[in-house]
Amino acid sequence: MVQKAFVPYGSDVSAGTYRCVDCGYKLSSQSLEHLPPCPHHDSQPHTKNGWAILSGQGDAPDDPYPKS
Ligand SMILES: [Zn+2]
16 A cells, blocks of 8 residues: 655654645755745645655655645
8 A cells, every 4th residue: 555645844753855745845854853834835825734755754756746
């Protein structure tokens, strides 16, 4: 089973690479404790307000956006 990883802003996370599910912005961090809002949040419509996990959970980097 393929599990789509979605984590809302402010979630506790470990180091990894994340992608904004709304605009596709990629966030990489080695020392995040909590996920920040997307830097584009104020300039573009964001309705899901969360990040998709690109690394660290076995998800493929080119996996399509989670849809649910
Ligand atoms: Zn975004």
